[in-house]
Amino acid sequence: MDFRFSEGEEAFRQQVRQWLKQEIPQRWVELDPGIWEETEESWAIARQFHRKLGEKGWLAPAYPKEYGGLELSHMKRLILAEELAYNRAPVGVEVEITVNWVTPAILLFGTERQKKEYATRIARGDTIFCIGYSEPDAGSDLASVKTRAVEDGDDYVINGQKIWCSYAHLADYCWLAVRTDPDAPKHKGISVFIVDMKTPGITVRPLINILNHHSFNEVFFDDVRVPKENLVGQKNNGWYQVAIALDFERSSIGWAATNQRIIEELADYARETTRNGQPLAKDPLVRNQLAQLAVENEVARMMAYRIAWMYSKGLHPGYESSMSMVFVSELSRRTASIGMRILGHYGELDRGSKWAVLNARLARMSLSALSIGVGGGSNEIQRNIIAVRGLGLPRK
């Protein structure tokens, strides 16, 4: 056993930190957008930052060199992800979606042309994808998507509706799961397409999220023509491809690092704030709660490290990723809840309030953390996976 990073890895962490210190724009720090809080201005900064990261090879460090990656080790990627999140770099879920979910599937199932065209551009930071899986009647039960794609000459013609598509109003392409064989059993008639969001017939309608921001959308497809060459992998093999894509490296280290930062800020706050004539940090209850958060976040971090370590050993974690996600998502909610309680009345102040403390991050987090543990496979689905795949409990 050895819980240390190697010297080279530690040096890499320092390099990343140094770089982030120089490169995170001041304006971004002022705006301080949390997850799902994009604005036009913050999005523009983020897109610029993606390209900068791309130049370093740090946007998609895992990819093969021929498609613009660095083939960076699992451990260094873990470190990179940890530092990006801890330092609140302008990198949001759009990168997770595009770089960690979509592209690995393209690299695995795509044609040479698709790999060259999309992976390379994604690695440079030029292209962002959104994901079109969910529909009004297909949430957790993703295999019941109804949006149809029908062959017509050199194209497929797509009709139907997607929902909850994050960044559909900002993305260049959609990674779209549709039904190509309505007569087959529901898992066997799904295909995946790459769809240019500028294609005629696509209508994007905003949905305002709980943070009062526009991050996700309804997307309508009316006779949208997509060239056949945009089919990814085999026709009707989409369910399998989607399942694989959902299973790609998900260590959840980013959430643990985000929590780490806010727990440290809460500790600072407790040291600096006087209540009832003494520093908050002297209050036994506050100490106990902050210590418990630190302990729990250590669990979250170790669960995430475990995933990266397993990959580095050539193993393929499955239920382990689910465990990490469930744990850290629920911990994020606890962190927000306990954090707000420690702030007392100030806890409820929203961003922009004159008296807001810690930039109202905890109040915002109490809202945003509701999405972790729902999107990308709910915690109930993840617990099903742990029980059935991890512990071998019977399905029926």
Next chain:
Amino acid sequence: MDLGLSEEQEMLKTSARDFLQKECPKQLVRQLDDSEEGHSPDLWRKMAEQGWMGLVFPEEYGGSGGSFLDLAVLLDEMGYNILPGPFFSAVILGGLPIALTGSEEQKMEFLPRLADGTTLLTLALTEPTAGYDAASVRTEATARNGEYVINGTKLFVPNANVADYLICVARTGKGDQAESSLTLLIIDARSPGVRITPLKTIARDRQCEVVFDNVVVSEKNILGRPNEAWPIVEEVLQKATVAKCAEMVGGAQAVLDMTVNYARERIQFDRPIGSFQAIQHYCADMASDVIGSRFLTYKAAWKTSEGLPAAADVAMAKAWTGEAYERVTLLGHQILGAIGFTMDHDMHLYYRRAKAGQTIFGDADFQRGIVARGQGL
């Protein structure tokens, strides 16, 4: 980074599991739980043959020079099989202080006999305040012509009822700080004036009251330097805390395995109860608690093994593992239904130990106090 055990450690783990399954079946666990001594000399002899008691002691003292991490692996399996008896108190609470601070003579006298199974030791530290702080130590050792006279009452001394020697933490002066006047003394448990009374506990661990009533020992029995015992005690406590975590991790793993097996086999409404989501989700949470405990504990054990500063990691491990083990056993009971509420089923053996493990060496609140200090609070 390497989060896995070495090949040798895997072998130690497997051989320990096999040995304990064979030599310490639950029937024996129950028998010992119900016995007066809570100790089987026969099993102890066999464990000595395995080299377990000498695992972490240097070869020149009859040990095999294993690492603390090796010991954690062994304790993990002992917890899995809930090994009763004085291993923990003899090796960790008794052996470690001697290895850490004993004179050459003392090491030669005690460690080989501990390793070969002929001598049992334990640590007499806590007193009626039941705290692990220096100020709680009131037992006095008064110097008198090259001897010390010891008076006081120790509480929660594990396995004192079968110990040959007690390592007593006693106050030997009136230093201005509670920490600065404590001394370790090795006391023959059969000395006149030593009165040992086992306490009845729900965990059936042999916690004892030890009264020292004008007990006289030679100053040669001082372990380490007079008045400088506290740093040694702290080091032993820190190691004992991780060691206890390792045991608890094993126990929690056993409860998870036992529960999942039951959930696969128990049929209600024509299907295994393990196919009901409520049960599945309980099991998923148990698994998560076990893994979290495992990593925090092994991280602390690894740091300890490497001689790195580990106070905060040890406190985190204990804060988490103590509560997680309890949660796991509670869910285990829930999933078993009424069968878990019987003396016949093994689950309660684990639950009782989880409850005892939670408080020993400081409960989660106490440990969080240490963590908070590490956070600069």
